[in-house]
Amino acid sequence: MEKTRPKRRAAIRVPALAGMALAAVLGLSACAPGGSAAPSQTTATFAGGTPTCGTKPVTMNAYFETGFPLPKALTDEFTKQHPNVTWNIREDQFAVITQNAARTLSDSAPDLMRLPSIADLAKEGLLKNLDGYATAFGWDKWPASQLEQLRVDKSGSRGSGSLYAQGLNFSLTGVFYNKDLAKKAGITGTPTTLAELDADLAKAKAAGITPIAQFNGGATGGLAFPLQQLMAAYGSPTSINDWVFQKSGADIDTATNKQAAAHLEKWVKAGYFASDVNSLDYAGMMSRFIGGKSLFIFDGDWESGNLDKQMAGKAGFFLMPSATAGGKQAAMSAPLTYGIAAGAKHADCAATFLNWVATDKTARSIAVKVGGSHPMGLADAYMPEVDSSTVTGQTLAAGATVSKDNGAMDFIANATNAIYAKSWTPQLQSLVAGRVSSDDLLKSVQSDYLSQIKQ
Amino acid sequence: MTGIVTTPEVATPPATAAARPERRRSTRRRSGRGALVGWLFLLPATVFYIAFVLWPILSTINYSFYDWNGITPATFVGVQNYVALVTQPELLGSIINAFVLIIFFSLIPTALGLVIAATIRGISGSRLAGIARVVLFLPQIIPLVAAGIIWTWLLSTDGLINQLLRGIGLGGITRAWLGDFTTALPAVGVIGAWVLLGLCTLLLLSGMSKLDPSLSEASRLDGAGAVREFLSITVPLLKAEIGVCITVTVIAALASFDIIYIATQGGPGNSTMVPGLQIFYLAFTQREVGLASALAVALMVLVLAVVLPIQRIFRGNDQ
Structure with missing residues (x-):
């Protein structure tokens, strides 16, 4: 008994101290965060003439x-x-x-x-x-x-x-291909319609080559690349841009987008993507493509210089073909x-x-x-001057086609801050695993989108 | 995470009759200048505790009542963020995942740790025991991020795990363990178990070394085998250490972040999403600091609600 007394005294004092501290801190914190107003939207402060960097350091x-x-x-x-x-x-x-x-x-x-x-x-x-x-x-x-x-x-x-x-x-985005693997699969030219691309994918699969390596692991749903390209192959890039730009009434769950998502689902079911697509990251995709382990990747021209160096003469690029022969071509740009x-x-x-x-x-x-x-x-x-047979030459030329066809689109992942990580990525991963149908995928993304832009 | 606050022990003079006047004087001094000096000694720690523990917790609680993007002035929304927590199914799903992780982060390391510690103690004379201790503790000193990266490689399609499986004729079950909806959460759990096994083993081993050898000797004389001795002597006497293991690892499971952020980032789908990661996404990707804070507060309450009963169970009949 005697032994425990001082301990108990201390035990009484410590909560008292904590209580005091708590009260003090509560008093301090009882104010709204972000109190200092952010700088107001400034119109251009620039006064006139041509701005320069001056001559001083x-x-x-x-x-x-x-x-x-x-x-x-x-x-x-x-x-x-x-x-x-x-x-x-x-x-x-x-x-x-x-x-x-x-x-x-x-x-x-x-x-x-x-x-x-x-x-x-x-x-x-x-x-x-x-x-x-x-x-x-x-x-x-x-x-x-x-x-x-x-x-x-x-x-x-x-x-x-x-x-x-x-x-x-x-x-600019599109499809990169490995020339050696294309030859091995018996593919003679770049596809001009979506049906021809389907045929090429089937040929590669039949030849025992992984048709597409695409990153889709972790928080990076790279299947959004082929999905958006398919959307533009079936529909118009304008309605996709409206959606990304949050124009009022914009909807991703449209008839042509449904066709696109169903087409992607068909590719998944046909086994055209690497079997571990849901754990493949971007670096993994690049190393497989450069290492000659897959025929196609859906990617952008930021890799052109890299591919010209690492796969000199062995890589090519084409814009996603339209669903109809002679149809307009679009790219994420x-x-x-x-x-x-x-x-x-x-x-x-x-x-x-x-x-x-x-x-x-x-x-x-x-x-x-x-x-x-x-x-x-x-x-x-x-x-x-750029050699037109290089990947860089091909992507630059493709840029001209896209601007002629007015086919530049912003990436569907840029519509809101959270749409990529919280909506497209989990939904596309679920599509690969067969846990969600292509129709439900678009419905879910649209409902997430609406709740996100409301906030 | 949970700071263990030790109450300041006040020196107790021996309670003998002769010492009584002395003691009274010291009590008086304690309430005067002595107490002040005592508080002064406490001051540095108190300041740090308030600045780095209490203040952040209270700010978080404060933020949780606002709709705030982290930059512009916030709007007070009352308990709306807490209502959102219980009405959004994905937030609930992440909490369920955290509970599944308890099996891997807590039960497996503690159970295996007990067996391993007993084994190591059994061979404590040989050099192997020392080596085993070091090898098992090694994962603890590897940063969790590095552990996550190593395991991502091991568990990949062409990783060592799948190569081994193919080598022993189990090629049929190989897969991208972290990319499969059904296996991703257990795979992440295995990483956690690997990391925490060493900690539990070492804790339990140090507990065992304090056990009175005469007890085990007595049980042996009474004819108990190794298993009976383990179950009837070792495990009951290690109750306090097991309690510490379970507490620390349950907190690690419920508040997990690093391993999952590196290995799966919550994917595929939301199959490995946990509250810690969800808070991070809410605060830094969606920039909903209020909702993120509300989830953080809920997580803190959840951890306390799980850990406090565990503490009671393992402390219960100590005396």
Whole structure:
């Protein structure tokens, strides 16, 4: 008894202390988070004339994506041409950038930053409005479709309104194929209709070759690539864009999209995808394709330079064929999005850099040779010579077809912040496992979409 | 995660008659200047505890009543976030997954750990015992992220596990273990079991080393075999250590994040989604800080609701 007494005393005091602390902390915390108002949507602060980087030393604060050499190659060249400008670059994986974008833009206001989906960021006033720069530099004379995805209107839907970001180049997706495996399967030319592509897939399967390696594991539902390509093969890219841009009344569960999803389901059931497609990640897909283990991948031209190097002469590219002979061809196409924080210190210099990327001859060559994709800018602007038999040559030529057919679409994964991770990916994985039908897949995604844009 | 707060032991002078006046004086001093000094000693730890434990918890509770994207001013929504928790089936599903993980993170390591610890103790004289201890504890010192990556490779289609299965003629059951709806959750569980087995073994082993050898000797003399001795002597006497093992590993299961984030990111579908991962997605992908906070608070309550009864069971008849 005697022994326990001091212990009990202490035991009484400790809760008292905790209670006091608790009360103090509660008192402090009884206020709404995010109290400091975010910077209001600024209209262009740029006053007039042509912005420059000046002549005084400037250190640009930049935030880039790890694993892609293009931005660094461009900033190095820019410094070579403008020695007063140096770069302080921080790099992260795209997933990390996505998660930190809002916080980074508001707290450390980078002058130039790789951006994920921009709608919310623009709506929250975190991005600099670039309209003033667009007028000053003449970006408004570029083909309108190039910058469409980078515009956000007052209600927060993309596709029209003020310009909030720029591109370092714009990418394009389609189908890459292994020439040796195609020959082995008895395939003689690239398909011109969806039925011909089906026949090629069947031939590969019959020859014992995995027809398609596609990443679809973890949180990356890569089957969204063939699905969206099939949607555009059956229907029009305009209605898909409306859905991605959150136009009112837009619906993904349409008749032609149902056909597309059913077609994808047919491919899954026919065993055209690698059997472990639900655990295959992007790097795994690339290593299998480059290693000659599968005939096709659905991917984008950011891999063109890489494939020209690693599979020199052995890889080819074609745009997804239409469901009808001679039909229009479409591709997912998006600018490699970079923006300026609303509170950036050197916004003029960042805008000057973005304009330089699209107009300088050396910069445009770097965009093609290092980035593998088409540079931004005027339709008749300088283009470097590219061998038309290379993958890079083929993807650049495909870009011309897509713009002729008006077939550029934004990626269905960009419709909302959560649609890819929380809706497309689990649904597509369930489709592979036969746990959801193609009809139900589109219904679920549409209902998730509606609940997400309501918030 | 759960800070163990030890109550400050106040020095107790021997309670003898001779010491009584001395004791009274010390009591008086404690309530005066001495107490102040005592509190001052406590101050640094208290400040850290408030800043890094209490404050974040209370902020989280505060956030959970708001609709907030993390940047712009928040709107007060009352208990709406908590209502959303119980009405969204995918959130409920993630909690069920966490309970399934208890089998792998908690029951298997504790049960296997007991058997292994008893075996190691049985051969404690040989050099093998030391090696076994090191080998079993090794997973504990490997960062969970690295463990996740290693196992992702082992469990892939052409990974070592499938190669072994093919080697022994079980090629028919090989699959992408982490990419299959039915096997992904158990596969993730196996990774957790592998990580936590070493911890449990070491804890139980240290408990066993404290057991009075005369007890086992007595049981042997009474004719008990190794199994009977294990069940009737070792396991009951290790109740406290088993309690610690179960508590720590159940918390690891319910609050799991790292292994799953690396191995499956919650996929395929939502088959390996757990509350920890769900909180992360809500806060950083969907930027719904309020709902994420509400789920975090619910998870904390859930862990306490599961762990406190466990504590009671294993402490119950200690004295």
